[in-house]
Amino acid sequence: MAEFRTWVEIDLDKLKNNIACLQERLPQNSEFMAVVKANGYGHDAVAVSRICIEMGIKNFAVATLEEGIQLREAGISGRILILGYTVPQKAKTLIQYDLTQTIVDEKYAEILFAEVSERIKVHIAIDTGMSRIGFPEEPEKIENLLSKYESKYQIEGLFTHLCIADSFDKAARDFTYKQIAKFKSLIPIAECHGAKYNHFLNSAGGLFYSDDASKFVRYGIVMYGLKPDISLKLPEPISPILSWKAVIEMVKTIHKGDTVGYGCSFMATRDTIVATVAVGYADGYPRLLSNKGCVLLHGKRVPVIGRVCMDQLMIDITEIGDCVTPGETVTLVGSDGKETILIDELASSIGTIGYECVCNIARRVPRVFLQNGVAVHTIE
Numbered sequence: 001m002a003e004f005r006t007w008v009e010i011d012l013d014k015l016k017n018n019i020a021c022l023q024e025r026l027p028q029n030s031e032f033m034a035v036v037k038a039n040g041y042g043h044d045a046v047a048v049s050r051i052c053i054e055m056g057i058k059n060f061a062v063a064t065l066e067e068g069i070q071l072r073e074a075g076i077s078g079r080i081l082i083l084g085y086t087v088p089q090k091a092k093t094l095i096q097y098d099l100t101q102t103i104v105d106e107k108y109a110e111i112l113f114a115e116v117s118e119r120i121k122v123h124i125a126i127d128t129g130m131s132r133i134g135f136p137e138e139p140e141k142i143e144n145l146l147s148k149y150e151s152k153y154q155i156e157g158l159f160t161h162l163c164i165a166d167s168f169d170k171a172a173r174d175f176t177y178k179q180i181a182k183f184k185s186l187i188p189i190a191e192c193h194g195a196k197y198n199h200f201l202n203s204a205g206g207l208f209y210s211d212d213a214s215k216f217v218r219y220g221i222v223m224y225g226l227k228p229d230i231s232l233k234l235p236e237p238i239s240p241i242l243s244w245k246a247v248i249e250m251v252k253t254i255h256k257g258d259t260v261g262y263g264c265s266f267m268a269t270r271d272t273i274v275a276t277v278a279v280g281y282a283d284g285y286p287r288l289l290s291n292k293g294c295v296l297l298h299g300k301r302v303p304v305i306g307r308v309c310m311d312q313l314m315i316d317i318t319e320i321g322d323c324v325t326p327g328e329t330v331t332l333v334g335s336d337g338k339e340t341i342l343i344d345e346l347a348s349s350i351g352t353i354g355y356e357c358v359c360n361i362a363r364r365v366p367r368v369f370l371q372n373g374v375a376v377h378t379i380e
C-alpha cells in the first residue's frame with residue numbers, strides 16, 4: 001500500500017549517472033555549477049545538492065536569497081551564486097550566509113554597496129542579447145565598472161545567459177555565436193581586474209556550444225534528465241529522474257449520459273468505469289490536462305476525463321475493467337510496464353515546457369528518494 005495519496009519519486013542513482021555524463025563532457029578548464037533554483041526544479045534542492053557534493057561539485061546556483069539560505073542551513077558548502085534579485089536591505093544576510101550575489105545593473109550595484117561595509121561576493125551580469133538583466137556589453141563601460149567596483153565588491157566574475165542555444169536554425173546559431181563573441185571580448189578585461197570566474201553556458205550551451213572560455217557550465221534542466229527544448233536529443237545515458245504517482249481512492253460505474261466533474265464537461269457515451277485519483281491542480285497537476293491528459297495503470301494509458309479538480313481527478317478505466325481496486329497506484333509521470341509518460345511530452349501537449357511542469361509540483365507533494373534502488377525519505 002502506498003504511504004501517501006500522491007508523491008514524487010526522485011531516482012538519485014539516475015541523477016548520479018546524469019551528473020557523471022555531464023562531468024565527462026565538461027570543457028577542460030570548466031567547473032560544474034549545479035543549478036538548483038526553484039527547489040531543484042521541483043526535485044528537492046537539498047537532496048540534489050547533497051548528491052552533487054558527493055559527486056565532487058563545488059558550485060551551486062539558486063534564484064533567491066531564501067533558496068541560498070536553505071542550502072547553507074542544510075550544510076551545503078561551496079559557492080552558492082544567486083542568479084536573481086535580492087532586495088538590497090538583505091545585503092547583510094548575503095554576507096552572513098556567504099552567498100554570492102548577481103549584480104543586475106549599475107543602479108543595483110550602488111544601492112547594494114551602500115547597505116554594508118564588508119565586501120559582498122558578486123558576479124556581474126552582462127546583457128548580450130536577452131534584455132533581461134545585466135550591463136550592456138560595451139568594453140569601455142565594463143572596464144570603468146570593474147575599476148569602480150573592485151574596491152567595493154569581491155568581484156568573482158562576469159556572466160551572461162544564452163537565450164536561444166536550444167535552437168539550431170541559422171538565425172538562432174548566429175544569434176548565439178554573437179552572444180558568445182560579445183561576452184568573450186570582455187573576459188580579458190575582467191581577468192585584468194582579478195575576476196577569474198567568467199561564464200556563459202547553461203544546459204543547452206554546455207551541450208551544443210561547449211567552450212572552455214566559460215569557467216562554469218551552469219547545468220540545470222539537463223541534470224534532471226529533461227530537455228531544454230522538446231525537439232532536442234540528449235546524450236544517450238541521460239534520463240529523467242522524476243516520476244509522479246497517485247492513489248486511486250474509489251472506483252464506480254457510470255452510465256450513458258452521466259457526466260463527470262465540474263462543468264459536466266465529460267459525458268459518458270457507454271457504461272464507463274471511473275476511478276477517482278487523489279491528485280489535483282493544487283498538487284501541480286495541470287488543469288489544462290482536463291479531458292486531455294493520460295495516466296498509466298496496469299501498464300496501459302488511460303484518459304483523464306472531466307476537469308481536473310483542486311485535489312482530485314477522474315480517469316476512464318473501462319478498458320482495464322473492474323479488477324481495479326481503491327488503493328492502487330497510477331503513474332502520472334514515469335513508466336509502468338512498457339508505457340512511459342515523459343514530462344516533456346506532457347508539457348508540450350499543453351503548450352508549455354518541462355521546466356514549468358516540474359517547478360509547479362507543489363510543496364505538499366512528498367518527495368521520496370530512490371537510492372541504490374531503495375526508497376528513503378531524507379538524504380543525509
Ligand SMILES: *Cc1c(COP(=O)(O)O)cnc(C)c1O
Nearest residue numbers: 035083161202203218219220221
Ligand atoms: C536557470 C538558469 C540557468 C540554468 O538553465 P537550464 O536551461 O536549466 O540549464 C543558467 N543560468 C541562468 C542565469 C539561469 O537563470
